[in-house]
Ligand SMILES: Cc1cc2nc3c(=O)[nH]c(=O)nc-3n(C[C@H](O)[C@H](O)[C@H](O)COP(=O)(O)OP(=O)(O)OC[C@H]3O[C@@H](n4cnc5c(N)ncnc54)[C@H](O)[C@@H]3O)c2cc1C
């Protein structure tokens with residue numbers, strides 16, 4: 101077999117709100133656009149399309165907006181390549197040469213030559229270890245949401261017993277809302293931030309247009325029947341071979357959980373827990389774009405020019421969560437901005453790139469970014485472990501590396517991510533540090549190394565594991581000159 | 583770095599396996615060395631190494647030296663409480679054509695005469711050792727005594743042993759200049775301007791060693807060469823057993839090489855280089871990517887030899903730089919500026935020689951005679967830093 105090869109003006113990686121908006125903007129500006137996503141359906145996390153008809157999700161605004169965006173793209177001749185995993189991207193060999201994207205789909209290699217690339221790779225959960233976090237039945241809050249949305253007609257989590265939803269941030273409310281729509285009950289809702297209604301109300305009043313959304317989310321939470329524990333965190337998951345019980349503790353004035361006042365919930369089947377998200381930076385780091393660190397944006401993110409979405413690599417644009425967490429609205433608008441500019445660099449008869457239009461988009465973007473910043477302030481992501489870990493707690497689950505292993509490496513002179521990786525194998529497993537990176541940074545931070553100096557797990561070939569045969573087919577694919 | 587001392591017995595520049603072994607040997611000999619590493623200890627080519635140690639390779643003149651070094655590694659592994667994953671797994675050289683067969687036969691004959699246990703295997707015999715080796719080999723060379731170590735744990739154990747013996751080690755401390763006065767070394771200056779006085783300085787900076795020496799108008803014949811590797815997702819242990827390598831015919835490493843092995847984590851590491859890959863501009867300060875052609879060649883060789891690994895999932899790759907000299911041997915020994923020593927030019931097999939060279943450099947500085955006389959003389963001759971200079975006679 102040989103690789104299938106395709107050419108386009110703009111390749112958009114990711115079909116969430118940012119990717120869909122970028123694709124549409126570029127296609128409407130007369131660019132030939134291919135939009136790639138690893139999931140079987142376009143939509144990303146936010147617009148995730150249900151995989152069965154007649155589920156309660158079908159009528160939600162998120163799904164319907166997503167459907168409209170996908171249809172608009174199709175009408176504008178965007179070509180979707182879904183179920184396709186991007187495993188490598190080569191930058192242009194010369195200034196006029198195209199990027200080369202290498203994909204695997206259905207055991208087949210595909211190579212795309214693209215004049216420009218828009219990275220709209222989104223965000224992933226930022227797992228934070230706590231005692232018992234590796235027990236089966238403990239899953240990310242986002243994973244819980246995805247499980248429900250893709251559970252087809254059953255519309256229920258595949259676990260027996262009580263359900264606990266825990267962590268921090270507005271996203272927890274969004275997950276609760278999904279649970280409510282699915283008719284999936286929640287027994288306990290555990291939010292790290294105290295209720296502090298006054299501060300939240302004051303902050304929300306600065307963004308009055310968002311109040312109805314907030315009220316709807318809270319109403320959905322009520323519908324789940326959850327007992328709420330505000331200003332509390334899950335300090336332990338317990339069980340024999342799977343999670344059976346969860347320990348919940350109030351957070352004291354010093355920000356630490358007060359274990360003296362903890363209580364245990366028995367009969368638990370699922371603990372969905374999430375303290376936040378982090379940008380998916382494997383494509384942008386592999387292509388060598390500049391990245392910065394800001395906890396309120398999710399940690400390491402890809403820097404872009406505010407007026408165009410251009411990264412530090414010529415021809416590479418980025419939009420959405422990969423440029424710093426902000427949610428679906430800034431993602432959509434930044435996608436439009438990046439798509440327009442990506443198209444303008446490679447299409448002669450382009451439309452839409454006039455200064456007033458761009459300025460209007462940037463103003464919108466800044467407004468939504470400001471709201472995101474407000475939320476990030478209300479629900480700061482923990483930079484350290486929310487619960488002090490015991491020495492034998494696992495930090496890197498791919499390679500079974502414990503806190504003690506990492507602390508020993510630090511004591512012997514490891515001062516950065518790379519050194520911890522080399523000496524302990526934390527980050528050398530299947531996820532290549534995507535999951536444990538933040539935890540290693542948290543451990544180094546306790547030893548006095550700030551996350552900015554810890555470094556990130558820069559991606560290298562391949563971005564995702566790929567079979568030897570497909571890698572060879574893709575990388576030896578010859579293009580006939582046109 | 584504010585905690586840097588202002589003086590030291592001896593400064594070692596570079597914290598790869600070579601520099602670290604030198605610091606350890608100096609400390610063992612009673613000195614108080616200070617090792618300065620520009621970035622992370624063992625983070626450069628040392629940390630990208632397959633770290634096979636043995637005699638079964640080019641440079642048969644170095645046989646005794648390689649055998650000595652392997653013995654020292656084994657002793658270090660036994661003595662250190664840290665496990666460095668020393669694994670005497672043996673090495674097999676696959677033979678695909680008549681030219682390689684001739685080279686393989688002569689390698690085995692020569693090694694046997696030097697006392698090695700190597701032998702030439704038929705394909706059937708080779709498969710007894712390596713059942714998945716179903717590819718079209720004509721024969722295979724085999725040396726049962728080649729070992730591997732875990733490169734990261736080896737550096738970490740060396741650091742621990744060196745510190746225990748009195749060495750000081752500092753990372754993230756690049757040396758900008760070696761200082762001298764009237765033909766005598768007086769110390770080093772770090773990139774942040776800190777000066778450390780020392781009567782002895784050892785340059786063990788790997789492929790970039792020539793830079794620091796150039797300040798003295800000393801022209802060291804070391805150039806960087808790109809080296810790279812692929813690693814798979816963990817496979818069941820015992821998928822592969824030996825270090826598998828190409829059997830070098832004419833032309834040595836430059837005419838191409840292959841190395842395939844499974845490390846104790848279960849990952850299969852493999853690389854095939856068919857022609858030297860040029861060192862890109864600015865490589866020292868940039869993070870490189872493996873060339874597509876390298877991936878294709880490496881996969882092709884792997885699958886030719888081991889067809890059963892067709893769906894092997896590749897997980898990771900890395901690019902590093904080795905220091906290359908015209909005759910593929912180290913430059914090791916004193917330089918004309920009194921007190922200045924060099925130990926670099928690893929040519930892609932520094933692990934094999936590190937303990938011997940470290941002992942040699944330490945002896946040169948302390949004046950002790952730890953190495954047997956004949957071996958010291960051979961080392962002086964084989965690795966003389968000026969053997970390529972005009973007017974030099976062996
Ligand atoms: C058996 C084995 C298995 C391995 N498996 C994996 C794996 O699964 N995943 C994995 O990530 N790695 C693996 N490696 C490690 C790999 O060799 C690299 O050490 C590692 O990938 C480098 O980390 P990085 O990619 O973050 O650094 P890079 O992205 O490679 O960046 C570091 C850059 O800094 C340069 N540099 C120069 N000097 C130094 C120095 N002294 N310290 C630090 N950097 C320096 C490097 O040359 C490089 O260009 C494995 C190695 C072995 C031997």
Ligand SMILES: Cc1cc2nc3c(=O)[nH]c(=O)nc-3n(C[C@H](O)[C@H](O)[C@H](O)COP(=O)(O)OP(=O)(O)OC[C@H]3O[C@@H](n4cnc5c(N)ncnc54)[C@H](O)[C@@H]3O)c2cc1C
Nearest residue numbers: 596598599600620628631632634757788928931932933934
């Ligand atoms: C894929 C691969 C497979 C290999 N397989 C084997 C094998 O099987 N057997 C074997 O023997 N060898 C093997 N090698 C080669 C082996 O890894 C090297 O020969 C060895 O690590 C060289 O060690 P070094 O200390 O000279 O170099 P390095 O590891 O490069 O160390 C030099 C150090 O000096 C530091 N430095 C440079 N300039 C300065 C400065 N100005 N100030 C302070 N510090 C500085 C650098 O940061 C670096 O850490 C392999 C290499 C690769 C890439």
